[in-house]
Amino acid sequence: MGGRNKKKIDEGFCLFGAEILQKLMGDLTAEADGVRESDDIEYIHRMRVASRRTRAALPIFACCFSGKDYNRFRKGVRSITRSLGDARDLDVQIDYIRSYLESLPVERPPVWYAGFLPPTDDVTVLHESGSAPDEMALIVTEKKTLTSRITLLVRRLRSYLTGGVAPPVKQAPEVAEPLIRSGIECLLLRWTGQRDALHPDVIKAVDEFEASGIGDDLLIWCREQIVSARLHGTDIHSRYAFETAYHAISMNMEFLFSFERYITDPERISEHHQMRIAAKQLRYTMEIFRDLYPDRLKNPISMVKQLQDILGDMHDCDVWLDVLPVFLQEEEARATSFFGHSGFMRFIRPGILHLASERRMKRNELYRSFVGYWSEMNERGVWDEIKKTIIEPLVIGxxxxxxxxxxxxxxxxxxxxxxxxxxxxxxxxxxxxxxxxxxxxxxxxxxxxxxxxxxxxxxxxxxxxxxxxxxxxxxxxxxxxxxxxxxxxxxxxxxxxxxxxxxxxxxxxxxxxxxxREIRSAILGRTFLLTHGSPTSTTGRIGSGTPDTELSGYASSTGADSIVSGHTHLPFTRTVGGCLFINPGSVGRPFDxxxxxxxxxxxxxxxxxxxxxxxxxxxxxxxxxxxxxxxxxxxxxxxxxxxxxxxxxxxxxxxxxxxxxxxxxxxxxxxxxxxxxxx
Missing domain, CATH: 3.60.21.10 (Metallo-dependent phosphatases)
Incomplete structure (x- = not known):
């Protein structure tokens, strides 16, 4: 891993890393109080994102730390990222359930009625004076929570099913079946309970991270690097920084493209999820290095973010389609244990199946958007733009x-x-x-x-x-x-x-x-295309025996002024159709x-x-x-x-x-x- 004593450290690169990590760690620690005290889910979201970005940046700048410090920082940041993960995932799901409930039409009378609960949220008690059910009066006291409504419903429903209370004579008006909201509300109840149970662990993790001093120590290191570098007039635009940026971004692009063959198959859910992770890593890496480049990689970052968002929404749908069947199984087991049979599931199952159907349709819609957007990115030359931007400082510099x-x-x-x-x-x-x-x-x-x-x-x-x-x-x-x-x-x-x-x-x-596989760059006032073999194959051969017609085809298809290739191990130069073809021969194994x-x-x-x-x-x-x-x-x-x-x-x-x-x-x-x- 990192180790300052093992090799000479590029001070400009470490200054660059200090500036990046100072901002990321500042963003991370700034959210701690909000995570502890606020109901706003955005605090956890921002803290988790900052921890992920810090976690992505640390390995890139590992050479600037001692091995001991690097491992300590890496483990500490990884720990807080993991601690926030489950809570953030539940926050996203709960937020979606609430928005989904808001999109559903009001069901009148609610399913909670039918003689078990009052027809409005403001009703808490049914006055049972022993008279006939049609003489029951409603006493309005205070608005009850969903938990108390469920508890009252279960008590009355259980009593009814065991013969303790006669059903009301007055029946509810006819309503369309199935009713949806009850299942969604039950899901919200369970998820909210899980999230509440997690919160003490979240607070504990934040407290332990602050108590460890990792954030403070990393910020101190950053400040020391920045002050020292400024005293010596160090510039972040070193060749080592550009080279590291090039290799890090290129590797992440290769990782992303390793999943390209799965794009046309909507059933490759696992590969689409991995592609989302690859897109996120590519975006984070470009954002880390964007200050090295004049245009700050603005357009590529924006487009990769949109790709990541589409894949992220697809993944959310896939998660729902995985967890909803499990939720139904758990609820059925809970109802059977409580009531002695699963009859209560008629109140729960329709809403969950309705949500699963909506998530499936949304996934299909997002998948079509994903395929179309990937084609759009290729047509707009996003990947070529990234390659050209990150290689240019190395070619010219x-x-x-x-x-x-x-x-x-x-x-x-x-x-x-x-x-x-x-x-x-x-x-x-x-x-x-x-x-x-x-x-x-x-x-x-x-x-x-x-x-x-x-x-x-x-x-x-x-x-x-x-x-x-x-x-x-x-x-x-x-x-x-x-x-x-x-x-x-x-x-x-x-x-x-x-x-x-x-x-x-x-x-x-x-x-x-x-x-x-190739480099295209403006050099010596010309557009040079560098390939190992030919523009179409790394094992293609361009040399004295190549027909002019073939060379003309390469010139017109690439639009380059000069094409430089190797592979033949034979020196060669020819101009065809205004395009200069060069083979420099072989350094280590000439064949002539x-x-x-x-x-x-x-x-x-x-x-x-x-x-x-x-x-x-x-x-x-x-x-x-x-x-x-x-x-x-x-x-x-x-x-x-x-x-x-x-x-x-x-x-x-x-x-x-x-x-x-x-x-x-x-x-x-x-x-x-x-x-x-x-x-």
Whole structure:
């Protein structure tokens, strides 16, 4: 978990966290007195929401605390959230029951009449002087509560059913059956009783939270961070803050979209509930980081909130449809125990069934709204807007080693297919710095086949290099332990991916999972689209053999000025239909019979593309492959710049490889860009 001593802490990020947590904890503690003393359900609602938001924010800023403090704060906030949960849920249900009763027509005479109770709320006593029932007089004294009315009804009804009191001669007027209100009022009675019974526990939880001092201690920490940061002129807009925001929001979007396939099935109630939770987490995360962005993510937050509200209302209906049958069973058991039979349920059951029918119809209506709204969000490009907003500061601000660099770049580098070859990556980064590159972007396949997967991912993150996920990255993450154990005859690729998965920390796996499948950004005055393979597939291939017609199709369908892809491990540049296509080649596993690392630089003015070849310590890599007990064929590939298929049939004696000496560069320029010859 958190731990300030384990790694260098970004002070700007911790200042940002302190400002967020100070407001959230202030909101939480401000509601305590209202929760204790007021009948207004909004106090508990606001306190619970504040605790949930605080609970969502704490893990994001865990690195700013010591492990001991973080765990204490997290457990304390989680405790108050749970303590308020049942009470808040009952408050919502009770509030709905009351509003539902108000929507029902008045039933005259009420079901409580029929000789057992007076026909108005202001009547409390039936004067029974021993005369005939039609001579009974009503004595108005005070308005009774629902509880006393139910008690009086039960007493008279029981007496009537056991023969103690004769039924009245005067009958109530004919009314339409079934009567609804009595069942709903009984439900309100039970729920209100449960809520009253919970309130002492709620007060106790609030008192214990305040007595623990967790809220005060967290507020003190926040104030200390803010004062110290202001003295040193610390800015919250650090690269680390933007990177953390990007990964946190991206992960929550991935979680939300993991349920997309269940949207069209109205019966996937559990998945719709999980989707509601995912939407809430995404919204909370965007709200935590919104102050980093000029538009504060206003439109996306608003639309995700509406999605969450629809799913929340659907979930409320689902809860009602679950609890109402249970309530009927419990009431029937209670009536049978009290009266000796379940005849009294004729007063209760119609209202509950009526409510269940209304909730079912409402659920169906909300489901249709949900499906339509999801389509609307896709059509309006909400998800693309979020992705573009959170990636832009990293693309434009991604420097080579500096924490932040927000000036418009004049020269950027693209790297691809590193494949856990750390020495090759280090050589490329050093060369790019010498050439004045201010921004580097990667095109995926950071891992797989090479001996340094964890170190490679860490280096990419340390250097602030933004990029996308490659097909091997994805395949590695999806490898399962049981599958690796079951494979009796694994291929070289399967051996490599199983080994790689074991080497990756949870943090690195989480980072790789969060990488987007593509990035679209304005760079060098052009619209660049970054993909690993082709715009339609992470395993698509764009290279010298791709027909112009296919490239023209990509250009028109994407609307991009430049499309940069990897995957082929072969450097490539071509302009078709005004769209510039680039493949920077491979850093860690070139396939063009030149083992030197390959990457490319794009200059703004004049627009040019230069493919750079950089030598590195190949023997350090092959030695590490041997130490890791990875297939020897990988060493053949790296030493000779060959693909796996070529390496299987390669003979150095018959097919000598002649790598270039030192560093070399081949540059092409607009408008007549040609593919550089492989070295």
């Amino acid at each position: 991604s420097g080579t080693g500096s924490p932040e660099n927000t000036q418009e770049p004049e020269r950027i580098a693209f790297i691809a297919d590193i494949h856990a070859n750390l020495p090759a990556l280090d050589a490329v980064l050093a060369d790019a710095r010498q050439r004045g590159v201010t921004h580097i972007l990667h095109l995926g396949d950071l891992i797989g086949f090479g001996p340094f997967p964890e170190a490679t991912v860490r280096r990419i993150r340390e250097e602030g290099i933004t990029g996308i996920c490659g097909n091997i990255d994805t395949e590695t993450l999806l490898m399962k332990k049981k599958d690796c154990r079951k494979m009796a005859k694994k291929t070289e690729k399967e051996i490599a991916l199983c080994w790689t998965k074991k080497q990756l920390s949870k943090e690195s796996q989480s980072y790789l999972f969060s990488l987007p 019979r030149d083992p030197r690392a390959c990457y490319c630089i794009v200059n703004r003015d004049p627009l040019s593309v230069c493919h750079i070849r950089v030598p590195y310590d190949v023997e350090a890599v092959t030695g590490a492959l041997l130490d890791a007990d990875l297939p020897g064929i990988f060493s053949v590939m790296i030493r000779n710049g060959l693909s796996l298929e070529e390496a299987r049939f390669h003979s150095v004696e018959n097919n000598p490889v002649k790598p270039g000496d030192g560093v070399s560069a081949q540059c092409t320029f607009e408008p007549s860009i040609t593919t550089p010859e492989p070295r």
